[in-house]
Amino acid sequence: MTNGVNKTFLEKMQAIDRRVIFLFIGLAVALPLLFHVVFTEKITPIVGAIYDRVENLPEGSKVLISFDYSPSTVPEIQPMVDAVLRHCAARKVKIYIMGLWATGQNIADETISRVLKPEFPAYQYGEDYVNLGYKSGNQGLINVILTDLKKMYTTDVHGTAIDSIPMMAPIRNLRNFDLILSFGGGFPGMKEWVLFAGDPGRIPVAGGVTAVSAPQLYPYYPSQLLGLMGGIKGAAEYESEVIRHYSRFENSSHPGIDMMGPQAVAHIVIILFIVVGNVAYFLTRRREAEND
Amino acid sequence: MWMDHPGWVLFGTWVAALFTLGIATFLYKDNPVYKFCEAVFVGISAGYWFVSYFWQTLLPKLGYPFYAGVKTVFVGPAEWGWLVLLIPGTLGMMMLLRLVPKAGWIARWPLAFIVGYTAGLRLITFLQSNAMTQLQNSVQPVVRYNESGQFLGWESFNILLVTVGTFAGLFYFFFSQEHKGVFGRVARVGTWFLMITFGAAFGYTVMGRMSLLIGRLDFLLADWLHLIR
Numbered sequence: 001m002t003n004g005v006n007k008t009f010l011e012k013m014q015a016i017d018r019r020v021i022f023l024f025i026g027l028a029v030a031l032p033l034l035f036h037v038v039f040t041e042k043i044t045p046i047v048g049a050i051y052d053r054v055e056n057l058p059e060g061s062k063v064l065i066s067f068d069y070s071p072s073t074v075p076e077i078q079p080m081v082d083a084v085l086r087h088c089a090a091r092k093v094k095i096y097i098m099g100l101w102a103t104g105q106n107i108a109d110e111t112i113s114r115v116l117k118p119e120f121p122a123y124q125y126g127e128d129y130v131n132l133g134y135k136s137g138n139q140g141l142i143n144v145i146l147t148d149l150k151k152m153y154t155t156d157v158h159g160t161a162i163d164s165i166p167m168m169a170p171i172r173n174l175r176n177f178d179l180i181l182s183f184g185g186g187f188p189g190m191k192e193w194v195l196f197a198g199d200p201g202r203i204p205v206a207g208g209v210t211a212v213s214a215p216q217l218y219p220y221y222p223s224q225l226l227g228l229m230g231g232i233k234g235a236a237e238y239e240s241e242v243i244r245h246y247s248r249f250e251n252s253s254h255p256g257i258d259m260m261g262p263q264a265v266a267h268i269v270i271i272l273f274i275v276v277g278n279v280a281y282f283l284t285r286r287r288e289a290e291n292d
Numbered sequence: 293m294w295m296d297h298p299g300w301v302l303f304g305t306w307v308a309a310l311f312t313l314g315i316a317t318f319l320y321k322d323n324p325v326y327k328f329c330e331a332v333f334v335g336i337s338a339g340y341w342f343v344s345y346f347w348q349t350l351l352p353k354l355g356y357p358f359y360a361g362v363k364t365v366f367v368g369p370a371e372w373g374w375l376v377l378l379i380p381g382t383l384g385m386m387m388l389l390r391l392v393p394k395a396g397w398i399a400r401w402p403l404a405f406i407v408g409y410t411a412g413l414r415l416i417t418f419l420q421s422n423a424m425t426q427l428q429n430s431v432q433p434v435v436r437y438n439e440s441g442q443f444l445g446w447e448s449f450n451i452l453l454v455t456v457g458t459f460a461g462l463f464y465f466f467f468s469q470e471h472k473g474v475f476g477r478v479a480r481v482g483t484w485f486l487m488i489t490f491g492a493a494f495g496y497t498v499m500g501r502m503s504l505l506i507g508r509l510d511f512l513l514a515d516w517l518h519l520i521r
Contacts, residue, residue, distance in 0.1 A: 022319045029502070029509050033520060075507025076500060102344040136349040139413060195417040199425060211500035215493040223429045224421065231496060232503040259506045266502050 010287075013280035021273060028269040029262040037261035041233075041240040049227030050206045051241045053179060054084065059092040061178040062171070066193065066207075067097065067104030067111075068184030073210050074107065077183050079235035079256035080208035082115050084181060086249055087242050089120045094167050095129040096177070098153075100141065100188045105134040105157065119252065126165045133157030138188040142196040146174045175201050179226075185210030190217055194224050208234055236260045309516040312508050354381055430458050457485040 031037075043051065057063070065084070069077045088095050095116075097108050108131055116123055123129055132153050135141050144152050149171055153162055162168050170176060174197050182193045182205065190209050194217075198205035204226045209217060211231025221228055229238055235256030243249050243257075294300065314329035354377055361374020383402040390399040432451050436444040463475065464482030471479045513519045 019320060025505070026509075029506055030513065033506070033509055033513055036520070072504075075510075076503045102341070102348055105348070134348055136345070136353065140409075143413065195414075195421045199421045200417065211496040211503065214496050215489070219426060219429075220421075224425060231499045232506075233499065255510075259503060259510070262506045262509075263499065263502050266505075267498070270498065 010280045010284045013276055014284065016273070016277075024269050024273070025266055028266040032262040032265045033258075036258070037265065038257060039260055039264060041236045041257060041260065043237045043241045046221055046228050046230075047234050047237040048241070049222065050084075050181075050229065051087070051227075051238060053204065053206065053226055054087050054091060054093075055245070057091055057093050057178060061091075061093040062096065062176060063088055063093050064096045064098065064174070064177045064180045066180070066182045066184075067099040067108045068101050068182055068189045069107065069186070069210075070101060070103035071107070073185050075255075075259075076210050076232050076235070077185065077208060078107075078111070079232065079254070079259070080229045080238060081111060081183050082253070083235065083239045083242050083256065084183075084208075085111065085115050086119065086252065087238075087246075089116060089123055089128075090242075090246055090248075092128075093178075096132060096167075096171070097129065098132040099134040100138060100192070101184065102134050102136075104184075105131075108133075109157075126160075127167055130165055130167055131157040139192040139196050142174075142188075142192055146197055146201050149173050149176075174203055177203060179203075180205045180207075182207040183209075185213045189213070190225075190228075191220075194220050199224055208238075232256055232259050232263060305515055309512055312512060316508075354384075430454065456481070461485055 054063070065081070065088075067081070085095070097112070099105050099108055112129070112131065116129060125131075133156065135152050137144070137152070141152060150162055155161055156165060174180065180193055180197060180203055182190045184190060184207075190205070190207050190213070193205045193207070197203055205224075206226035206228065208229030209231075211233075214228065214230030214234075217225060217228055217230075229235055236254075236259070237256075239254040239256045243254065295304075311329050311332070314325045315333075317323055318326040358374055358377045358381065361371060361377065364371045364374075383405060386398050387402045388399075389395045432455070434448060434452050434455060436447040436451060438444055460478050460482035462482070464471075464479045464486065466479075469475055510520075514521050
């Protein structure tokens with residue numbers, strides 16, 4: 001091979017058409033999906049902290065789950081919610097569902113119909129779980145319900161008076177909850193729960209966020225944030241831990257674990273492209289220096 | 293419900309799949325199909341949010357209580373608490389005046405109210421949570437032992453790393469002195485920490501975007517083409 005041919009090849013490596021990269025990424029995701037490539041997940045302390053807290057909750061504890069996301073982040077967030085919901089129901093804790101996002105209400109309805117009702121038929125609405133629905137107000141809403149929940153929530157999502165729902169009887173404000181779990185990735189979300197409920201009310205706050213948002217929340221862990229699931233990796237870790245301890249969930253869907261195979265392969269492809277581009281760049285620069 | 297009918301589900305799946313492919317054509321190059329799908333998506337999103345806020349916020353918070361209040365005046369016994377709703381109602385109307393070019397300036401008043409309210413609400417919590425508590429969390433004993441007095445090497449290293457990173461980062465953002473000598477070297481260490489932080493954040497961003505791609509491909513391969521599961 002002549003020097004000229006090598007130089008052309010190196011130059012090509014530095015200027016790969018973006019469509020070629022898209023094609024490789026597409027294949028890196030599609031092929032593991034088609035051939036069901038799955039890796040084992042080991043839980044990290046930041047996710048394990050949430051699992052341990054839910055696992056150690058006594059039966060009948062009160063857990064508030066806030067659906068603070070929209071369909072655009074469902075692929076990342078929903079696996080976390082499903083896994084946590086299954087875990088909470090398996091622990092027989094009382095689940096209070098609400099949402100700071102208008103879109104969260106529909107997603108909550110869908111989640112209840114898909115996970116809670118078919119998998120936990122003994123779970124009774126109003127006795128074991130309740131859907132309070134969406135309320136506007138963002139952080140202002142949290143600020144109000146920190147001291148008086150019924151000031152904002154006079155009915156549940158179906159219009160039933162709060163006072164006629166048995167499991168709402170012991171709830172006066174956010175301080176009555178044993179754990180607050182927020183799932184989302186934008187404003188309002190986990191950060192607002194930490195700032196307006198967790199810190200001022202000394203209430204344990206945890207949950208899951210999109211991978212993009214996770215780095216902003218790490219500084220709150222562990223003092224202000226009990227635990228954090230960051231992106232699909234966090235979801236996969238939680239799912240695997242739930243399956244490890246509760247064999248009955250082995251046949252339940254676990255999209256987090258399923259998505260980590262394509263995720264890993266796609267990352268390897270990206271790393272290879274970065275390495276190839278950089279090696280080509282430095283070799284070209286060295287040859288140019290030699291020629292000069 | 294009629295939406296659960298298998299025919300409608302199939303129709304919905306096909307529409308979703310074709311729109312997904314339509315948006316994906318942008319990966320090759322900009323084209324009319326992509327523009328069409330984008331416009332439909334933007335329009336539906338805007339419509340969805342409008343309807344959602346109308347039914348879930350505007351009516352329950354303003355419309356229904358206002359109507360009920362006015363009704364008491366005519367039917368009795370009269371209650372006057374609803375009059376307070378005139379304030380947010382008027383502010384909302386003032387905000388809509390942005391659509392009228394000559395009266396657009398009036399919208400600054402409700403905007404000023406929103407900015408003032410939000411700033412006031414967030415000021416205390418930010419000071420408490422993002423300044424004081426974060427400061428408290430950063431000042432930790434560097435050498436850690438467990439309850440039985442055993443030295444915790446990994447935890448101590450982590451605390452040391454946080455401490456060094458915090459100080460070096462603060463040095464980098466201290467612009468009152470030229471970054472030279474020892475000061476400059478510490479600031480340089482701060483730059484490394486910042487670069488690693490940005491790299492980690494970018495890595496997370498890649499993972500997030502990949503998750504969305506996997507979600508779409510999973511939908512195409514499983515729900516649309518039935519090639520998997």
